[in-house]
Structure formats: C-alpha cells, structure tokens
Amino acid sequence: MAVYSPLKSSVVLRLNTGTGGDGKMIVRSVTMSRIRPAVDATSLKSATDALGALFDYPVLAVEKVGTDSVEAA
Numbered sequence: 754m755a756v757y758s759p760l761k762s763s764v765v766l767r768l769n770t771g772t773g774g775d776g777k778m779i780v781r782s783v784t785m786s787r788i789r790p791a792v793d794a795t796s797l798k799s800a801t802d803a804l805g806a807l808f809d810y811p812v813l814a815v816e817k818v819g820t821d822s823v824e825a826a
Contacts, residue, residue: 757821759790764801764817768810780813790819 763786770779785804788797797817805812 754826756826758824760820762788762790762819767814769813770810
C-alpha cells in the first residue's frame, strides 16, 4: 500500500487585466507559494478575498495547487 505525503502547496489568483485589441479578455496569474498543504478551504478563501482586494484588477478565479510524493506505507 502507498500513501501521499504533501511536499508543497501554492495558490494561483487569475486576474482580469482588461480586453485586448481583438476583444478577448486578458488574464494574468499571480502565484503565492509556501501555503500550508493542510489549510482548510474556508481559511484560504478568507485570505485570498483579503488579498484580492489589494489588486488593481478583479480576481476571476483562485486555484490551490499541491505537490505530493507517493511513499510506501
């Protein structure tokens, strides 16, 4: 049997930075690393809402990205 062991986690905020000359939305990403892998969704949402208010552009999406290793149990 094997188990996952969390290595690192990060959060990516997708920002709407406007519209290009072709009329398509321009989306930029801001990545914050060193997020606790075990953070609960409510705490993460509260933190990203507070941080999102500091940007000049609206936040379209928030993604939590995790990297795990697979180890024998």
